[in-house]
Each structure stands twice: as structure tokens, then as C-alpha cells.
Amino acid sequence: MNKISNNDFLALTRANEYFLTPFSIDHPQCDIDILATGVIYFCPKNIIDNQRxxxxxxxxxxxxxxxxxxxICNDIISDLLSNNINLQHPTLxxxxxxxxxxxxxxxxxxxxxxLFSGMRSSDNNDYDPTLNKERVRAAELEKLVTEFYQKHPDAxxxxxxxxxxxxxxxxxxFAVYPFIHGKPWHKEQFEIVRSMGVTTFLLMQKPATTFSYYSSNIHGAHSFTIELGKVRPFGENDQTKFAASKQTIINLISGQEVDIHQFDASNYQFMSVHKEVVKHNDSFKLTFSDDVANFTAFNQGDVFAIEDDVEIKADTNGEAIVFPNANVANGQRAMLTVIPVNIDNNLV
Ligand SMILES: [Zn+2]
Structure with a gap:
């Protein structure tokens, strides 16, 4: 019988960074399959028939x-392996x-x-999925997510x-709600993500090559990219800042629902993309320093960036920056600007 030593799935993953032979684990409550390196599937042995x-x-x-x-994920996986969480829903x-x-x-x-979906769309014949290991990994993750959802067709x-x-x-x-092609936004999902401590949502208006857009667009999933704080090395994260996020995930997988009646738009900041700033060449530079925070608002006429002596300016007061990064490759997005948006008329 295969086991994960110390129930430490991260250690197993790090020791097998590119490849791991799939295996299953015996467990009293769940079917557990390690499907690839870094990918572990849990399914309750008894899914209650009339439950959502x-x-x-x-x-x-x-x-x-x-x-x-x-x-957070490694802790929850460890608790699942040691049967300390009462799993109710299939979870990957x-x-x-x-x-x-x-x-x-x-x-x-x-x-x-x-590197997800958009990159391999029919209008992108140049995409070579074997060019590097990240492209191979993107394809592997898409395949595993597809098989997971297909295994539970009525979920x-x-x-x-x-x-x-x-x-x-x-x-x-903050969270990124990928482009949902005009479909309504979901109050319940906003409440789930709010219970992670997230009240700012960036509502995208066009397809993207992100993982969350892939699962939303291809599989019809309620899907989000969720930014939980700032990058720090292992061991330097203040766990209290992530406690709500962790508890929300445990609640989700153990079948505890949020109260949709709690939804109140005034608890949220909904932002929509105003401009996508693409870096075309090495002359591109941002006018503000690295410590200027995401969602910092600028005034009309303020200059965000300069490229080939052309100034890229704020069109309106309150236009805020998100994800600025002058170090991206030429041709890639170097920054978004966002403005507040009212979504009351497209909510369910
Ligand atoms: Zn990231």
C-alpha cells in the first residue's frame, strides 16, 4: 500500500518535481488518487444522494x-489524509x-x-505546446481538470x-472574476469568496490565458483567481492573515454553505478593466516605483508609463493600477487599469 510520508503531499511533490507515477491511497472515508506530481484527488466513498x-x-x-x-492547501490535504476533515464533495x-x-x-x-486555453485556440497556430515544460504542464493540468469534471457530470x-x-x-x-461572456455574476460565489476575506473583485471583459478563465469558459465552472496577500518565502507567512481563506476552503469541501441572503453589494468593491497596457519594446517603463500598491488610484492626465517617448495616461479620476510589471516579455501585458463598476442589473 502506498502512503504519503508524514501526510506531507508538498514534500512528495517537491521530491518529484516533473514526474510521479500515479498511485492510490487506502482511506476509511475517501477514495484518494495521486494523479500526477502535485495533483491529488479526493472523493467521499458515500456521496449522499439528495445533497447538492x-x-x-x-x-x-x-x-x-x-x-x-x-x-494552506498542504495543511488541508494533510488533514484530509489523516481523516480530520469530513469531506462531502469530490475535490481536486x-x-x-x-x-x-x-x-x-x-x-x-x-x-x-x-498558457491556458487561449494560447491553443484555432487562431493561434504558432503555439508549440512542447516548447518548454510549463507548456507541457499546462496541457497536463487541463487534461486532469477535464477528467475530474467529467467524472462528476451532474455536479x-x-x-x-x-x-x-x-x-x-x-x-x-482581491479576486479576478474571469470573463463570463455576459452571463450573470453569482451572489453566492461573491459570498463564498468574501468569506475568505476578499471583497474586491476585478471583473474581466475578455478571454484570457489564465487557469481560471480556462475552467470557467471550457467547463462552465464558477472560477476565480484569488490573490490572498503578498508573496513571501515559506515559513514567513503570517498564518492569521490566511485563516479565513483556509476555513472557507474547509467549509466548502465539507459541505457547509454560505447564506446567500447575506449578499449586499455595498460590502464589495467591483472594478472593471478600463485599459490593458501592453509592453511592445524595451523602452517601456513605469513612472511609479515598485512599492506603489495594486489598486492605487490616479487622477485624469497622470502618466502611468512611457514607451518610445509616448506617455500612457489616466483617462479619468480614480483610474487605478493593477498587476503592473515592466519586466514582462515584449508583447505581453505590463499593467491593467481599472475603474469602479455597478453590477446590480446582472446578478443572480
Ligand atoms: Zn500568482
Whole structure:
């Protein structure tokens, strides 16, 4: 019988960063399969017939240096293995990029969160899925997520992709709600994510190459990229800041529901993308320093960035910056700007 020593799935993952032969674990309450390195599937042996059915994906380490979500997931996996959590719903945990975890970097060769669905769409014939190991991993994760959801065809699909951000944020925690093509936003999902301590939502208006857009668009999952705080090395995360997020995930997988009647739009900051700033060449530079926080608002006419002597300016008062990073490759997004938006008329 195979086992995970000390119930430490992260240690097993880090010791097998590119490949792990799949195996199963005997457990009194759950079927447990290690499907690939960093990917572990739990399914209750007895799913109650009349209960609401969900299939839940919890991913972290899509960026290898974002340690707080990795620690949260590893703790929960450990508690599941030692039968300390009463699992009610099939759940797939994913450590996205194990080699990047091992070197303490965001990625090894290419940002994994730019390599999902959109990159392989029919209008992108140039995409070589074998070019590097991150591309191979993106395809593997898509396959495993597909098989997971197919295994539970009548379950409601959800996916929470957990991250921490490179820079400080004026809103410490925030979530990206991927583009849902005009479908309504879900109060219940807002309440679930709010119970993680997240009240700021960035509502995207176009397809993306992220993991959360992939599961939302291809599988119809309620899916989010959730930024839980700031990047720090292993062991340096203040666990009290992540306690609500961890408890929310435990509640989710053990079948405890949020109260949708608690939803009140005034508890939230809903933001929509105003501009996507793409870096075209090496002359691109941001006008503000690295310690300016995400969601810092600018005034109309303020200059965000300069490229080839062209100034990129705020169009309106309150236009705020998100994910600025002048070090991206040429042709990639270097920053978003966002503005507040009212979503009352498209909520269920
Ligand atoms: Zn990240």
C-alpha cells in the first residue's frame, strides 16, 4: 500500500518535481488518487444522494513562489489524509508548478498562467505546446481538470485558483472574476469568496490565458483567481492573515454553505478593466516605483508609463493600477487599469 510520508503531499511533490507515477491511497472515508506530481484527488466513498453535488478544484503554486496558498492547501490535504476533515464533495487539489516551487521563483521558463486555453485556440497556430515544460504542464493540468469534471457530470463545477501578489495592494486581498461572456455574476460565489476575506473583485471583459478563465469558459465552472496577500518565502507567512481563506476552503469541501441572503453589494468593491497596457519594446517603463500598491488610484492626465517617448495616461479620476510589471516579455501585458463598476442589473 502506498502512503504519503508524514501526510506531507508538498514534500512528495517537491521530491518529484516533473514526474510521479500515479498511485492510490487506502482511506476509511475517501477514495484518494495521486494523479500526477502535485495533483491529488479526493472523493467521499458515500456521496449522499439528495445533497447538492459539487466538484471542487483548489489550485495553488501556478506561480511557484506564492507560498501562502501552498501552505494552506498542504495543511488541508494533510488533514484530509489523516481523516480530520469530513469531506462531502469530490475535490481536486493542484500544486501547479512544482519545479518553480523548488527554485522559489514565479516560473522556470514561462509564466504558467499565460498558457491556458487561449494560447491553443484555432487562431493561434504558432503555439508549440512542447516548447518548454510549463507548456507541457499546462496541457497536463487541463487534461486532469477535464477528467475530474467529467467524472462528476451532474455536479456543479467550481475552481478557486489561489495566488499571492508581487506587490502590496490597497485592497490586501482581491479576486479576478474571469470573463463570463455576459452571463450573470453569482451572489453566492461573491459570498463564498468574501468569506475568505476578499471583497474586491476585478471583473474581466475578455478571454484570457489564465487557469481560471480556462475552467470557467471550457467547463462552465464558477472560477476565480484569488490573490490572498503578498508573496513571501515559506515559513514567513503570517498564518492569521490566511485563516479565513483556509476555513472557507474547509467549509466548502465539507459541505457547509454560505447564506446567500447575506449578499449586499455595498460590502464589495467591483472594478472593471478600463485599459490593458501592453509592453511592445524595451523602452517601456513605469513612472511609479515598485512599492506603489495594486489598486492605487490616479487622477485624469497622470502618466502611468512611457514607451518610445509616448506617455500612457489616466483617462479619468480614480483610474487605478493593477498587476503592473515592466519586466514582462515584449508583447505581453505590463499593467491593467481599472475603474469602479455597478453590477446590480446582472446578478443572480
Ligand atoms: Zn500568482
Amino acid at each position: 453535488k459539487k466538484a471542487i478544484v483548489i489550485s495553488c503554486a501556478i506561480h511557484g513562489n506564492e507560498t501562502a496558498p501552498i501552505e 487539489f493542484i500544486f501547479g508548478n512544482p519545479p518553480a516551487i523548488n527554485i522559489g521563483e514565479r516560473f522556470v521558463e514561462e509564466n504558467l498562467n499565460r 456543479e463545477r467550481t475552481h478557486y485558483d489561489l495566488h499571492t501578489a508581487i506587490r502590496d495592494s490597497a485592497h490586501e486581498k
